Amino acid sequence: xxxxxxxxxxxxxxxxxxxxxxxxxxxxxxxxxxxxxxxxxxxxxxxxxxxxxxxxxxxxxxxxxxxxxxxxxxxxxxxxxxxxxxxxxxxxxxxxxxxxxxxxxxxxxxxxxxxxxxxxxxxxxxxxxx
Numbered sequence: 001x002x003x004x005x006x007x008x009x010x011x012x013x014x015x016x017x018x019x020x021x022x023x024x025x026x027x028x029x030x031x032x033x034x035x036x037x038x039x040x041x042x043x044x045x046x047x048x049x050x051x052x053x054x055x056x057x058x059x060x061x062x063x064x065x066x067x068x069x070x071x072x073x074x075x076x077x078x079x080x081x082x083x084x085x086x087x088x089x090x091x092x093x094x095x096x097x098x099x100x101x102x103x104x105x106x107x108x109x110x111x112x113x114x115x116x117x118x119x120x121x122x123x124x125x126x127x128x129x130x
Contacts, residue, residue: 027044031127047102050075055071057069073085087109089111110125
C-alpha cells in the first residue's frame with residue numbers, strides 16, 4: 001500500500017512538472033503582465049514577440065551633455081510580416097512605446113504599467129492592443 005501511494009505521488013509530480021514545463025512557446029494576453037526572457041518567443045493573439053536583447057546608444061545634446069539610452073529590442077512576427085520594436089525609458093520618463101504591426105495599433109510597457117499604476121519586474125512587460 002505504501003508503494004502504491006509513493007508511486008501515485010511520483011506520477012502526480014511528473015504530470016504536474018510536465019504540464020507546467022511545456023512552455024516552449026508560452027502565450028501572452030493583452031493587458032496582462034507577461035514574463036519574458038531573451039530569445040524565448042511569447043505567442044500573443046496577433047503575433048509572436050521575442051526579446052532579442054538590449055543595446056545602449058549615447059546621444060550628445062546641443063549643450064555638450066551626453067546621455068546613454070538603453071533600448072530593449074523585441075522582434076515581432078506573424079504569418080505575413082516580421083518587424084521589431086524597441087522600448088526605452090529615454091531620459092527617464094517611463095511610459096509605453098506605441099507601435100503598429102499588421103494594421104493594428106499596440107503599446108509595450110516595461111518597468112511600469114500606467115493603467116494599473118504598478119511597477120513591473122525587470123523580466124515583465126504588458127502589451128496593449130488599441
